[in-house]
Amino acid sequence: MKHSLSFIVGVAILTIVAVLTIAGTALAPRNPLERSVVSKTADGYQAPPYPISTPGYILGSDQYGRDILSRIMAGTQPTMLTIIVVATFRLIIGTLFGLLRQFSPASVALIVGVFIRAITYLPQLFGALLVLVLAGTSPQLGVFIVALVWSGWGDVAQIISQRTAKFRQQLVYDAAVSSGATQQSILVRHVRRHLAPLWGMLWLREMSNSLALLAMLGFLGYFVGGAQWIIVAGDAVPIGARTSDIPELGQLLATSFERVLEPQAMFMVGGYIALILLGFNLLGDGLRTRMSYLPRATRVGLWKQVVFASEWWASRLPRWQIILFCVVISAGAIVPFVSFSGRSASMTSTKTTDHIWQLNTTWRDARADAGGSFRGPPLAVPRTVDTLPAPPHELASVVISNRAGDLVGYSTTPGLLIFEQRTERWSEYPLKFKPVGNPSLTHDEEIVVVGAQGFIAEYDFDGIQRSSYTVKTRAIATAGATVDNDGNVYVTVVDRVESFDHTGEWRWVTPKVMLFGEHQAQLSPDGDLVILGSEVFDAADGARLPLFAAPTSTEFENPLIISGADGYLYQRISHRLRQLDVQNFTPTTIAELGWNANQVTMFFPERSGVTAHGIGWMVYKGFGGIGRFVWLIPNQEAIQIPIDTSMNVMFVADEGQFFACNMRECITHSIGNPNPNWRMQLPAGTSKVIGASVGTTQDILITTPEHALRITP
């Protein structure tokens, strides 16, 4: 009994693993690649990694907000298939070389023996690394299989050779030779049968070794598929953290321990790998024990051993233990279904995901309007491009234009740089504080400058300060000011908005919201609402509006509110845009735009909006050099336009065109054209594009640190 227990437990563990291998991806409650940066609970907000037993995250999440349970379930299949293939090839190659060592001419046997020993001497990790480094940072699955097979077949060959050598010392071998049997018939009739029970155990052993090796390689940074880069910081040139993409167990373990005080991911993944290894070990031990129980006549083939052991076990165990065993096995398959019954019906097109990915980027740009709709001028070609004279110091913000065509921006000194159109000269006026964001203009063409310490000042285009005031919350300002048609100023202070009237009189401050990065306050098309991230406030008194239903216990909602150029407010959830009817502040969805994005990209859109004609658009920043601009046309298939990930979309024109720049060039794309229909090279030596704005004459102003360029239709 004591030995069969190993067999039972080993089989039970590996059965569950087999179920997950076959159906783990389908059973996973979430998309294993889906990231979230914040979740909302009844008690407030929390950032990843989410702890164990967080609603919706039974085993918690990693630091990128990816569900560990889903990743483990989905990662079982590629891992197990990989190690099955590796173990099989190791067995085949090892057996061939082991037999070649014993059944070949002496000179060949000598060379083969030396080769086997040379491979065996080298630690498997070194051997695998030898192959993997050749593939660089992105070794694919085939490379991994080659690396793992190459480094491990030597052990199998050695064992097979030793076992065959022992067989050749037995009388049965001498008898076969004496009776005139050929080498081939000895191999087929005798050696094969002699080695058959060994193959099963060696196969299990090699699977176990391969899994351990895969985990070690993952720890060293060598992932199947090469991993993904997640942007963690940076401006024009993003800085990325390398982390796992394909949820494979080795890399899961490797990337799960990046925060020492949040080791739950490591415990879960490491424990699961240890459980699989334990299953292999117990099954191997059980088989070994079982073979010693079996009559000699049945010692042929692994399958017969397993069948015989199962029959023996079934005939001797009490019935309740059999029932218990069946319950355990069934639970392995049923529990996931039960646990995840509340999940969304699909993880692709119909899923209304509970999280919104907000890219924590510091890319600055000028909004075409106070609503931040990215609305731009019609992008007809050709155009004239004028490079304005170089400013005395480098520009630090986007330049904006008044009605006369004069420009204003910040310099790095810091100072206020004003370009007079008439004289075509820059004038610089020093600032006593460091400004944040971009300058804004009031209806009277006063320049509103926001300092990081919460100091707000208004200047005219002669550089004379007209008024100044400070925020009352004593918090730092994190974005430039937004000004409405009445001259009211809205300033973001970390996670709140403060408002002042046109005389500088303080009006109100909003409650705190959950924010990541710099968010400039936006206005609804009619100017009655103030938008900050996912929250909406009354522009009259700053009160938070109950625009959205409270989240349920199993649901997170952090929708992003955007202002469409068509005059509507939109709620962006995942890859969908919901047009909101905010009459009486009742959140009624009028229409919805979306596309089946999860089959194409693993990222949430970096930016999105709606044109004046009601056409939605989303910008995706993938990795590997390919991003996407997606047009969402009502009742039609989405149109995808691949763009370079270094491109930042500046404007979207109502006619179905967008304007994007990177540090080398600016391009425009039309809705029906997969290729750029206009391209402009930026001056040599451009280090980055700070952003762009639209002048009052519908000209486009591109700002780089070194230059300002004006593109006129």
Add this chain to the structure above:
Amino acid sequence: MTCCIPIAHLLLYFMVVWVSNNASPTQFTLTPFDVAWDTYRTTLPHVLTNTYLFPGTDAPLLTQISELSVRSLGLLSIASMVAMLFGIGSGTLVSRHLHTAFPRWFIVMTSAGNALQSLFIASSGVAFMYFIIVYTPYQPPLPIHGFGWDAHLVLPVLALCIRPMMSIALETATLFGAASQEPHVTATQARGLSKAHILFAHLWPAQAQTIGLICASNIRQMIAELMLIEIIFGWGGLGEYIVRAIVPPKLTNIAPVAVYLDAHTFAGLGVVVVVLFGVIEVLRIVATPRHHWAFRTDGV
């Protein structure tokens, strides 16, 4: 000893790559091959003449390598000694009744121990100690990282030796169990000799060579795991520098993603190592006449 030559060369190469990485980490304009080869070519004469100074310590590189080697080999030798002593000891203990069946605790212990990877044990140990530091008013009983021939050794040795220990124990017990069914053991039992006498006077000498091979095989794996352990515990041995030389960066500028390592040279040297092993083996066999007779029947 001849095997040490290619190993030393490979380790030397790792050190040179590491030095080049730290000395000029921004040479993105050149290909990794150009950078590594150029550094290798210009640095090697200084290294061989022991005039190349190790960054940070200003000690000659070879002297520094010697010191780091002592650290690594010290940790490895202590861990392997613990693994062998306790592994063989527990394997012998469960075989004292000369049965093929093992106690259940032994099966559970060895199966679980074999399933625990060193990096998992190490990471768990570090996390546990940090937990004590952060969430309790007490100091951790053991140092989490750093180098020292005292308490700093405990966690790394534990992480490194548990799996090999369990493996050696299981293999030893299996060997003794199988050997106890041999006719000569039955004969000695029939003669009335004690089990302890049979175990130590008859079984041990017969199985010592095989047990030695098992230990050697496990130490081979420990060498690979040593690199990971040194990284996790900040041990400061050779393994840590090797890993730094070969591991792709985790945080980098996305636009010019580049791996410092010269992959071709590394792979080429790896092949050289394997070939050298092979040549050494051929020479060994050719120089030993008895191998001509024995190699066909005594296995590989």
